[in-house]
Amino acid sequence: MRSILLYLGWGWLFIVLQVSLFAFLPLGEARPDLLFFLVLYLGIEFGTLGGAILVFFLGYVLDLVSSSFFGLNSLLALLLFFGVSWVSRRVDPRHPPFWAVAIAVFSVGEILFFWFWPWLLNPGAKLPAGLFSALVLRTVGNLVVGLPVLKLLYLADNRRGRESAPQL
Amino acid sequence: MWKIWDFIKERRKLFGGIVLLAWAFSLFSAGESPRVSPGPLAKVLLALVYYPGRTITYTLEGLAGIGRSYFLLVGVEAENQKLKQNLQKLEESRFRCRETQAENVRLKTLMQYSQANTYTAVPAQVIGRSQNGGYFSLTLNQGQRAGLRPGLPVATSQGLVGRISEVGFQESKVILLTDRNSAVPILMEKNRSQGIARGTGDGKLEIRYFSRLEDVGVGDLALTSGMEGIYPKGIRVGQVLDVRRKNFGLFQDIWAEPSVDFSRLEEVLVIFMEEPK
Numbered sequence: 340m341r342s343i344l345l346y347l348g349w350g351w352l353f354i355v356l357q358v359s360l361f362a363f364l365p366l367g368e369a370r371p372d373l374l375f376f377l378v379l380y381l382g383i384e385f386g387t388l389g390g391a392i393l394v395f396f397l398g399y400v401l402d403l404v405s406s407s408f409f410g411l412n413s414l415l416a417l418l419l420f421f422g423v424s425w426v427s428r429r430v431d432p433r434h435p436p437f438w439a440v441a442i443a444v445f446s447v448g449e450i451l452f453f454w455f456w457p458w459l460l461n462p463g464a465k466l467p468a469g470l471f472s473a474l475v476l477r478t479v480g481n482l483v484v485g486l487p488v489l490k491l492l493y494l495a496d497n498r499r500g501r502e503s504a505p506q507l
Numbered sequence: 508m509w510k511i512w513d514f515i516k517e518r519r520k521l522f523g524g525i526v527l528l529a530w531a532f533s534l535f536s537a538g539e540s541p542r543v544s545p546g547p548l549a550k551v552l553l554a555l556v557y558y559p560g561r562t563i564t565y566t567l568e569g570l571a572g573i574g575r576s577y578f579l580l581v582g583v584e585a586e587n588q589k590l591k592q593n594l595q596k597l598e599e600s601r602f603r604c605r606e607t608q609a610e611n612v613r614l615k616t617l618m619q620y621s622q623a624n625t626y627t628a629v630p631a632q633v634i635g636r637s638q639n640g641g642y643f644s645l646t647l648n649q650g651q652r653a654g655l656r657p658g659l660p661v662a663t664s665q666g667l668v669g670r671i672s673e674v675g676f677q678e679s680k681v682i683l684l685t686d687r688n689s690a691v692p693i694l695m696e697k698n699r700s701q702g703i704a705r706g707t708g709d710g711k712l713e714i715r716y717f718s719r720l721e722d723v724g725v726g727d728l729a730l731t732s733g734m735e736g737i738y739p740k741g742i743r744v745g746q747v748l749d750v751r752r753k754n755f756g757l758f759q760d761i762w763a764e765p766s767v768d769f770s771r772l773e774e775v776l777v778i779f780m781e782e783p784k
């Protein structure tokens with residue numbers, strides 16, 4: 340229960356920062372997605388059903404707060420979580436470069452999803468311009484901010500004592 | 508029944524995931540349809556994010572506003588100085604433009620005057636004036652370089668100014684019509700009778716050697732006669748101001764007002780009877 344509250348706290352903090360501080364910074368497409376890092380971390384560290392519910396809930400809150408298309412963040416968070424936890428079971432997720440690769444790959448996946456789902460719903464629609472620059476900028480932005488954030492989450496967990504941390 | 512429950516329980520992650528995904532898809536597929544007013548839980552969640560988010564945003568905007576105001580004030584002083592300098596430059600430029608425009612009009616008039624006559628002329632600017640007793644002179648900004656030499660007549664579209672007395676490399680001196688040493692052969696426009704216009708030293712002309720028998724009246728126009736070959740014929744010299752016909756002697760006393768207002772001269776034409784060298 341403590342663990343759920345802790346990650347809910349992280350999620351709340353990240354969403355608040357996402358809609359206030361990060362919305363204020365003039366970063367354009369390079370603006371990182373803080374909740375994305377938490378979902379990634381939960382997928383790597385705790386690929387359980389509890390984690391999936393938590394991730395779905397946080398996506399739902401983000402949808403409530405900021406989404407222009409309700410349900411998009413919930414679905415994306417869930418898909419990301421399952422994707423990361425599936426990959427984590429097949430490679431060593433604690434291996435440091437894994438985080439960077441995971442951030443880069445799933446950033447690209449997230450952007451592609453954001454850009455392509457309207458096209459999937461309506462294949463006749465024209466794809467908006469600037470996809471490549473958006474991919475590069477968002478991936479770089481996520482890498483720059485994401486690695487320290489993942490490290491922070493990891494250290495916070497270790498400080499509490501990973502063994503004593505209840506599994507989600 | 509229990510077996511099914513056990514089966515589901517053993518694979519709760521899979522089934523839970525499927526349920527969650529189905530839920531997410533259902534939310535997503537209804538995404539763009541108009542959202543109903545948020546329920547109490549959604550309102551609480553919104554408030555939990557909205558108020559801290561608003562606090563952070565207001566704080567950041569406040570800080571940014573203070574920063575902007577400070578830099579704005581610092582910039583305003585510099586900008587003010589710069590604008591003042593620009594204004595001064597523009598004022599100078601406007602003044603120069605106005606002067607150039609006026610000069611252009613004057614030069615055009617001079618050029619038209621020059622073209623209307625057969626002789627060649629070199630335009631020059633008046634750069635100095637001198638009045639010493641009854642002796643009047645001007646300094647021009649053209650000299651030997653422009654082919655000027657002593658004796659050349661100087662005129663404007665209004666009439667005769669005088670003649671060049673001294674020439675420097677890039678400047679020259681002009682003795683005005685009204686100078687005591689000036690004498691110009693003239694003829695009256697009306698009856699073509701001739702005389703000599705001399706400067707009186709007080710800004711007027713005295714027309715001498717004008718026969719007492721000739722009819723001349725106030726307002727008659729005196730032109731250069733072209734005699735002596737110094738001044739071209741037909742340039743206006745002045746207008747008769749006063750005529751005193753005595754009962755004795757050969758000539759009458761005539762005073763005239765010069766055609767040119769010397770006090771306002773800025774550009775003149777130096778006239779060549781032949782092409783300048």
